Amino acid sequence: MSSTSAEKALEFKNEGNKYIKAQDYAHAIEMYDKAIELDATQSIYFSNRALGHLKIDNFQHAAHDCDEALRLDPKNFKAYHRRGLARVGLLEFKKARNDLNIVLKAKPSDGAAKRALDICEKVIREERFRKAIGGDDGDSKVRLCRTLNIGSFDANSDLAKYEGPTLEFEQLYNDKNEYAGAKVKNMSQEFISEMVNDVFLKGKNLPKKYAAAIVSHAERLFSAEPNMLELSNKERPDHKISVCGDTHGQFYDVLNIFKKFGKVSKYHTYLFNGDFVDRGSWSCEVALLFYALKILYPENMFLNRGNHETDNMNKIYGFEDECKYKYSQRLFDLFSQSFETLPLATLINKDYLVMHGGLPSDKTSMLEDINKLDRFSQPPREGLYMELLWSDPQQANGLGPSQRGLGFAFGPDITEDYLKRNNLKKVFRSHEVRMRGILFEHNNKLATVFSAPNYCDSQGNMGGIIHIVPGKGKLMQNGNDDEDLVVETFEAVKHPDMKPMAYSSGGLGF
Secondary structure (H helix, E strand, O other), X not given: OOHHHHHHHHHHHHHHHHHHHOOOHHHHHHHXXXXXXXXXXXXXXXXXXXXXXXXXXXXXXXXXXXXXHHHHOOOOHHHHHXXXXXXXXXXXXXXXXXXXXXXXXXXXXXXXXXXHHHHHHHXXXXXXXXXXXXXXXXXXXXXXXXXXXXXXXXXXXXXXXXXXXXXOEXXXXXXXXXXXXXXXXXXXXXXXXXXXXXXXHHOOOOOHHHHHHHHHHHHHHHXXXXXXXXXXXOOOOOOEEEEEOOOOOOHHHHHHHHHXXXXXXXXXXXXXXXXXXXXXXXHHHHHHHHXXXXXXXXXXXXXXXXXXXXXXHHHHHOHHHHHHHHOOHHHHHHHHHHHOOOOOEEEEOOOEEEXXXXXXXXXXXXXXXXXXXXXXXXXXXXXXXXXXXXXXXXXXXXXXEOOOOOOEEEOHHHHHHHHHHHOOOEEEXXXXXXXXOEEEEOOXXXXXXXXXXXXXXXXXXXXXXXXXXXXXXXXXXXXXXXXXEEEEEEOOOOOOOOOOOOOOOOOOOO
């Protein structure tokens, strides 16, 4: 290699570092790619590129880059640290623990590595405990929302001090006269408006009793729904169905969605397609708002499960810590089990299939296979359940490895075959940032919709929303070629000066 190539590679590496500081991770990766193409002998180039991949959840690529960085320099402790974080993202907690222990042996005061190691240790202990008591058996798991004694919160001081809008509750019992959860008796639009304006927007919390009752009631509604919801407005010209993608705790942007595009009502159904918690620092507010709307409008407010409505993601990306800070561990546990009841997909007008991640890798899979899944659990590491939450599209035909390390990358032919096999028009999914808020891919047969504008206060992207309005669509709008769709975008709105994951005590440290 010539000295000129080495100098140019160093320039590209330095440019990549500038993009990292500017939080423009895609361009940073491009610069590191160019540096490595000119000089593949520098460990730091690979470990720096690994950081870029980590920041956009490409955990498998990050791990591979760290492998190469460590082959070139076994003492590159940043590579050990970043591989540990990548393995956390891949849910490989024992391997991650090994890497993080190496970092801490060399740098005992590294707080970020220590926090990530604490998460690994906690997950490993919990998994060991579940196996020891047979807790992997769903039938043996105590359903917290269904055994809730709402009166157990009556002695809490937050209830006595609360001066916001009030709710009434009914304690439910099973046929053995045992506690069986709570029902909210008087949920109303007035309560929701006051909860938003007089509680959440003033930086306050609901009493734990209120939050627990809302989660318990909503969990019962979700449990009664099938794995694949079916919605239709073909015979209702006055009715709109709106599909939103990830909102990730960006409460102020969620409020803007309802302000800009209309509130939930008997004439306006909303489907939020997963990942409404984690990353953003108002995940509790978003989740409680969505659940309250579900109680008030059970036939007009729907949620698909995303990959972030899972325990491991919540430990890594902030929702558990936020719940514990604002409410309690008990409330997080209630939320956790409510997430296990969320539907996995939605079929709209028998034309559009909506799931958070992607299509099945099984080339014979049919729609009815979704309803055959046992969804009332944490998702497995492979199979249809995982793919619905984790997979992503790719430009090339066929199936490829996922950049995230979970699920698959699926090509245009996979999408076309699935649509033909199931007599569908399009697939809507979320799970990935799209700079314009929405992107039609796979010959316009697949749309990725992402509804968290300026994601994590750094990406500069628009938010997107898809409205299903049969016969009233707007062609050529944001790439739309369907006369039954209106595709709109929106910008981020201002919010209080609080960074993403402000309550997180560990994880990937974004």
